[in-house]
Amino acid sequence: MNNSGKLSIIIPCYNDYLYIEEAVNSALNQTYKNKEIIVVDDGSNIDTKMVLRRLEPKISKLITQENQGQSIARNNGIKQSNGEYILNLDADDYFEPTFCEKAIMAIERDFNIKIVTCKTRRFHIKGEIDIFTSTGGNINNFLFKNSAMGSSMFKRKDWERCGGYEEILPILGLEDWEFYLNILKTGGVAHVLPEVLFNYQVRENSTTAQIKKLKLDKFKFIILKHSELYKENFEELVTNFIERLKIEEREKIKNTKRIDFKLGEALLRPFRFIKSLIK
Template sequence: MNGTSAPAISVLMPCYNCGAHVAEALQSVLAQTFDDWELVVVDDGSRDDSAARIAACEDPRIRLLRQDNAGVSAARNRAIAAARGARLAFLDADDWWAPTLLERLSAALDAAPGALIAYCGWQNVGLPGKAGEPYVPPDYETDDRDAHLLTACPWPIHAVLVKTRAVREAGGFDETLATSEDYALWLEVAARGRLVRVPEVLAFYRHHGGGQATADRTRLARDQYRVQTAFLARHPEVAERLGRRRARGIICAGLRRRTYEAYWERDLDAARDLFRFALARGCLRPADLRHALPALLPRPLHARLLAGRDRRPA
């Protein structure tokens, strides 16, 4: 890329108080084997040395924008507005990529002209057991594509290369959502075109307990339900293809799963909130009521009822 032509890919990086990790994220972009990119970093009102660390990186392909703290969706939307590339990749300031990610995802989109999104596998670094193992997602371009995508967010935000026009046509990120804003965008983009998979683990998500949005399980479950139901309201053709009863069942099953995860782990406040939320929306089955109805009791009484009882099924 020369100094005047638009890059092939715009990498977009929101940053808020990520001074401990942003240098590693920047280095993973600089190390890409595909080098026709620009990196648009939006410092979202950081109070640490994040901006100084970014500014110290003198590569001319890196642009640093600054704003008062407005949240990750606002930061990403500002980066989208500033992007010059025909394709977008998203990398948060505490995550990183394998050196071939842009090369492999770009080649996949080149080979599938009708596709809007290329996605790859990832690893959740810092989680114990199976949750922290490398994972390659399925090929979602199957006969059950709608069901796969409606079940849950199909990939983390940094495991995707997407055409810029598709993101802008979908309206970018919903700034009213505290979580699942990426899921809402991917559903909208996927409704407009094909997906292509790169079956390699190329993206790495850092779990470090630093106040990440996904740590709030109640908010995450509520936001996912909101995203799914709003998407079906905008796209009744998806519900028709799936069958309205099945589509509703997929959404409710996800809400129940998140509710029981909190319940069996004895995160009582989250479980109580989510049981009430699911009950009000008709998402519970008769068998769920023995667990859900006590959530309507005062919390101290509910806690006493659970003491020594009702353990997770084997």
């Protein structure tokens, strides 16, 4: 392939000294040659700084900042990059060598493609979990969920047009989803390469795990920020909201049928009776 447009691979890093070298090596080993690799140290601990110091001669640029969160780290990395294409890579994940080449081929072949992702191998410390395939597609597939991996490729000009990643959302997470909504609401699609080219690590204390408790808050934030988009899709919004309520109701009914729930009810019944007598 004629490596024409320059690619910037941005790797935000926060206390990832156990994983950052594998992420950097996966960027270095990409078969797409016209690239730069920028690591953003987001206020990491001393162990991580020591690893980054050792890796610095291998990469294009190391940016050091106080801890400000992933979105700000990504934006700062992109601001100091020179690439026509951007790939964000979390420091505990890694790509297979041909991802960037195949992603750029897809973008250059079809002007309608704004985002490129791929099949993903999800794993944790004990080994492989599964092979996950993102939905991809147009804005309709992104209204109520993120349909591309957070580490996906896009064009720099789309990042500039959207004003970068939302820097308030790290409190809630899902800055990737909100960013993709921003890109696709003016048209275009997210393309899914039909190969397993990305390795995503599931960690118990990761941001992804923490934000599961804030689903309604994060969804509210996104709807209000993109209110015009959801007004245009009001019927789909109401349908999705009702389906969520139905699922929640089914879960409640399922829980009331569990043996431990029934046992708890039986144990509490005498105390509730005594309490009613005291009133």
